Amino acid sequence: MMRSTVIRLIIAFILLPPSIGLSARAPVSEATEACLGCHSSLHPGIVEEWQKSRHARVAPRDALREKPIARRISATDIPDRLKYVSVGCAECHTLRVEHHADAFIHNEVEIHVVVSPRDCAVCHVTEADEYAENIMAHARGNLVDNPVFQDLQLSIIGTPVMSDAGIRYEPADADTRAEACEYCHGTRLVHKGMETRNTDMGEMEFPRIDGWPNQGVGRINLDGSLGSCAACHTRHAFSIEAARKPYTCGECHVGPDVPAYKVYTASKHGNIFSAAGADWDFAAVPWTIGKDFTAPTCGACHMSLLVNTDGQTVVQRTHAMSDRLAWRIFGLPFSHPHPRRPETSIIRNRDGLPLPTDFDGTPASEFLIAPLEQETRNRTLQAVCLGCHGKAWVDGHWKRFENTLETTDRDILTATRLMEEIWARGYAQGLAQQASPFDEAIERTWCDSWLFYANTVRFASAMAGGGDFGVFADGRYQLSRRIRELADELALRKRLFPPPEPITRNGAPRRAADPGGRIALRR
Structure with missing residues (x-):
C-alpha cells in the first residue's frame, strides 16, 4: 500500500x-x-x-x-x-478536528468532511467574524424559527392533500426542503454515524451526514458555526474573482422574490459589465475604480475594498453586508429600516408577530436601525456611486429610490387593507381564524403583490436600472393588477354572499366592516 x-x-x-x-x-x-x-x-x-x-x-x-x-x-x-x-x-x-462531529480516521489521518467558516477563520478571521454578524449567516434560523415564514413555506413546498374540509398541506420532506428553500438558506448538518462504502481503494468507512450536500449561506455546520464560504467563493478555487462577479449572487438572488440579478443584467451597469467585463481585473486587491473595473457589480457595491486611482480608500472591505444597507426592501410586505441584529426571528411587531412592521406598515422600531445609522450607511454606499457619478446624479437617484419605497409601501397598504377586510368578513381564513394567511387563492393574490411585484419595483429603483422591471416586467403593471383583483374579488363576494358580521380583534362580531382596521393576529 x-x-x-x-x-x-x-x-x-x-x-x-x-x-x-x-x-x-x-x-x-x-x-x-x-x-x-x-x-x-x-x-x-x-x-x-x-x-x-x-x-x-x-x-x-x-x-x-x-x-x-x-x-x-x-x-x-x-x-x-x-x-x-x-x-x-x-x-x-484537518483543521480543528476536535470541533467537528464528522471527524474520522482516513488513511491513518484524522480529517473532517465539512470545512466551515471557523476553519477559514484561521487565516481570514475578520471576514469570518463579520460574516457571522450577517443576515445571510442566520438565513436558516431566520426562516425556520419564524412561524409566519414557515406558513408561507408550507403553502409553497408542502404536499397538498385532499380532505373533507378541502386541501391541507403536509410538511415537505427533508430532501424537498434541501433543494428548495434550504438550498440558499442552508440545511442543518447532523452527523448520523459511520457507513461502509466500496471505493477504488477497497472498503472504507465514512461519516453519514444528514443535510449534506449543501452550501447555503446559513448552513448550520457540524462545529456549530453558521454559513458556507463556498456559497460565494466556490470550492476548490475559493477565488475572489468568482465572488465579485454577479453570476455568483444570481444563484440565489434571481427572483421573482429577490430579483437583484435579473434587474442588474437589464441595468446600465449590467450592460457595461456584459460588454466590457472580460477585460476587467477581478483579482486585484484593493480594487481600483476606473482602472480595474468601470461599472459596479454586486461585490463592488456591497463588499469589496475599493480605492480610487490615487490609492485613497473609498470603502473598506466588509463581509457583514449590512454596513452599506440602510433599508431592507424584499421578502416582506413593507420596506423598513435594516434590522439591528442579523437574527430577524427575534423581531416582534405590535401584534406580537415576528415581522419588522405591522400590517399597516408601522415599523417595529425597537428592532430596526435608527435614522442616524441609516444616514451613515447611505453615505458609505453613496461613496461607491460617487466614484463614477456626480453628486447631483447620486442625490437624484436616492430621491427617486426613497420615493419608490414610499409609493410601493402605500400600494401594499391598500392591498393589505383589502385583504384584511376579506379575512374580517370570513371570505378567507387568515390569522384571525388561526389559519395560514398564505394558503388560499385570494391570499396568494395579496402575497404576489408584495413578494414579487412591489419587491421588483423596489429593486429596479435601488439598482438604477432595468427600467422595464419597474413597469411591465414584474413591476407596477402586475402590482396594480393584483390590487385590482383583490378589490374586485371583495366586491364580488359582497354581492354573492350576505356578509357575515366581521370579526374584531377579541373575536367578537362587529357591525360594520372597517377597511382600515387590522385583523386579529395570533401571538
Missing part, C-alpha cells in the same frame, strides 16, 4: 501542468501530498481546480508580506505548521 501511494505521488507531480509547476507554487505539505497521491486520479476536477488557485500558489507567510491594504488574509498569527506551505487538502480538512 505504501509503495503504491509513493508511485501515485511521483506520477501526480510529473503530471502537474507547467504553468502551475512547483516553481510557481508554494511548497506542498507532506500531508497534502498524500491526499493528492490518490485524489488527483479519483477526483481530478477538484485537484485541478485547486492547483490553479491562489491557495495552491501562495503560502500564508508570503500573503502576510503584502502591504496591509493588499492583504487577502486578516489573521496576523498563523500556526507554524500552516504558515510555510500552500493551503491544501490537509491544511483545510
